[in-house]
Amino acid sequence: MTLRDILNKLLGQQKTSASTARERLQLVLAHDRSDLSPELLDQMKREILEVVSKYVEINIDEGAVSLETEDRMTALVANLPIKRSLPTTNSGVDS
Template sequence: MTLLDVINKLLGRQPASANTAKQRLQLVLAHDRSDLNPELLQQMRREILEVVSRYVEIDFEEGDVTLETEDRVTALVANLPIRRAKLPAPAPIPEPTLENELSS
């Protein structure tokens, strides 16, 4: 944050627009470069959340899957806060069989 931003905030003015421009550009370019349309990204997001939530309990409200770009490389970034790990389903206990009893 710069001095100008602070003054703008104190005076209740809109923040300077250059930073907004930069952020909007970075977002739109991440999509342009990956050639993913928002619908496809949404679907991918849903499926990723589904797979991850099989193993851990995630905070759906806070979780986010986005595209980020730096140096012309686009990365898929998933930020999924974990509430707790799901306990693995108890392994089935082998039923005592006649064979087992005989061998022991």
Template sequence: MSWLKVLFGEKKTSASVAKERLQIILAHERTGRAGAPDYLPQLQQELLAVISKYVKINPDDIKVNLERQDRYEVLEVKIEMPPPGGPAL
């Protein structure tokens, strides 16, 4: 590792930041909180904000759901994108 990276840090991509956030959220949920997760509406809004930077999208076109299957939790994100050649920002 270069000493410049150590001193100044490395610029993270938005994908890596989003992945880290999802891992933290899922780890937090696994610690034993019961009931429906309260962060899903906020996660949905943040996803909408990021996607809206690049493509015009309807807020109803993003669905976020967390399912528990046996020992695993599955975070499902469905995003309906406009057709190719559709409106872009």
């Protein structure tokens, strides 16, 4: 973020178009590079959350699973705030 971006924010003006371009590119390239469609990514997110919530209670509203990309490496980043761990009997291991 630049000084101008901050001033714009304070004055309630729009972001500069260059920073919008940067953000849009980073998002679209993360998808292009991983060859994942947004639908598949959504499905993966849901399944990851399901699995994780078998073991710990997470705050789904604040959780975020996203693709981030840096230096041509794409990483799947999950940020899932844990409320508390669940008792072992409830760990989701059925049978």
